[in-house]
Amino acid sequence: MTAETMRAIVFDGYGDASVLREARLPCPVPQPGQMLVRVCAIGVNPADGKWRSGMFARTRPLQFPQVPGYDVAGEVVYSEDAAMPPGTRVAAMLDALVQGAYAEYAAVAPRSAAPIADTLSFEAAATLPTPGLTGVQLIEEQLDVQPGETVLLTGATGAVGRFALHAARARGARVVAAVRAKHVDTAIALGAAQAIVLGEQQWTGAPFDHVADTVGGALVADLCRHVRAGGRIRTVSTTPIPAEGLPCTPGFFGVHADADRLARLAQAAGAGALEVAIAARFPLVQAADAQRLVDAGSAGGKVVLIP
Ligand SMILES: NC(=O)c1ccc[n+]([C@@H]2O[C@H](COP(=O)([O-])OP(=O)(O)OC[C@H]3O[C@@H](n4cnc5c(N)ncnc54)[C@H](OP(=O)(O)O)[C@@H]3O)[C@@H](O)[C@H]2O)c1
Numbered sequence: 001m002t003a004e005t006m007r008a009i010v011f012d013g014y015g016d017a018s019v020l021r022e023a024r025l026p027c028p029v030p031q032p033g034q035m036l037v038r039v040c041a042i043g044v045n046p047a048d049g050k051w052r053s054g055m056f057a058r059t060r061p062l063q064f065p066q067v068p069g070y071d072v073a074g075e076v077v078y079s080e081d082a083a084m085p086p087g088t089r090v091a092a093m094l095d096a097l098v099q100g101a102y103a104e105y106a107a108v109a110p111r112s113a114a115p116i117a118d119t120l121s122f123e124a125a126a127t128l129p130t131p132g133l134t135g136v137q138l139i140e141e142q143l144d145v146q147p148g149e150t151v152l153l154t155g156a157t158g159a160v161g162r163f164a165l166h167a168a169r170a171r172g173a174r175v176v177a178a179v180r181a182k183h184v185d186t187a188i189a190l191g192a193a194q195a196i197v198l199g200e201q202q203w204t205g206a207p208f209d210h211v212a213d214t215v216g217g218a219l220v221a222d223l224c225r226h227v228r229a230g231g232r233i234r235t236v237s238t239t240p241i242p243a244e245g246l247p248c249t250p251g252f253f254g255v256h257a258d259a260d261r262l263a264r265l266a267q268a269a270g271a272g273a274l275e276v277a278i279a280a281r282f283p284l285v286q287a288a289d290a291q292r293l294v295d296a297g298s299a300g301g302k303v304v305l306i307p
């Protein structure tokens with residue numbers, strides 16, 4: 001039996017993290033085909049603060065009060081999906097335009113969710129959906145990286161970067177990581193063939209086949225000049241890569257729901273083959289502190305909320 005109301009975090013207008021407040025809301029009513037999930041952990045993403053600040057207000061206006069967040073892990077409490085009956089432990093990425101993760105319950109479409117192994121904690125599972133799918137889709141769908149190719153990966157030790165690095169190596173590619181100086185050793189330990197300091201070191205090696213970017217901006221553009229003719233540049237950053245003088249136009253892409261790849265990520269994480277460190281955990285009521293930490297950048301891992 002599900003409670004009729006739940007604790008949630010909402011905001012009533014765009015602004016800094018102080019606009020977030022705790023509220024008691026009706027539990028979501030699953031639409032036909034949807035499941036209801038009791039949320040046990042929430043992954044806080046850089047995008048959460050961007051939506052809250054109004055960065056996308058002109059093109060994608062939110063409806064207020066808005067419950068933020070996309071990434072949840074928890075237990076199914078209602079489902080008509082035979083593959084994920086009540087009691088199933090799942091991870092899910094909620095619809096970007098609806099969101100609703102910062103709450104005790106979430107309505108989830110099965111196409112956005114995947115079962116997780118008992119060996120995977122809810123906290124670890126909540127780090128997977130958005131960063132994991134973004135990293136894997138960047139390498140597999142957007143760049144279609146092939147064995148033996150060389151990929152420049154910026155921000156390779158960040159959340160998206162780590163999953164992209166893992167996916168590129170799984171495809172047999174060679175990764176050149178462009179990171180801050182303090183992350184060079186980590187990038188090599190994660191499997192990058194080489195690591196250079198973004199903005200400090202020039203590239204003098206053979207041309208890159210592709211660029212997978214999670215940082216954006218002019219410093220990345222400098223490295224993009226070294227993409228071979230016919231190569232591709234894809235970015236997930238909201239800071240554009242200036243295109244002037246580049247061998248190809250950088251293309252932005254947005255992550256999309258992908259249950260099969262999420263299941264693959266969950267299996268790899270459950271087997272211990274894939275992990276993003278958790279930098280901080282906050283109770284749900286401290287969502288504003290959690291977003292401030294993520295908004296400031298350089299958190300050193302994922303930030304997780306616990307309802
Ligand atoms: N388009 C989409 O669908 C989509 C999906 C997910 C994420 N994103 C975006 O992708 C970006 C990365 O997300 P994330 O979750 O991976 O964030 P993250 O975990 O904070 O990782 C960002 C990484 O980039 C590094 N970095 C930032 N600025 C840098 C610079 N100037 N030089 C070198 N390294 C730099 C960071 O290093 P430090 O930690 O040392 O600062 C960190 O390693 C964000 O802008 C996010 O909004 C987009």
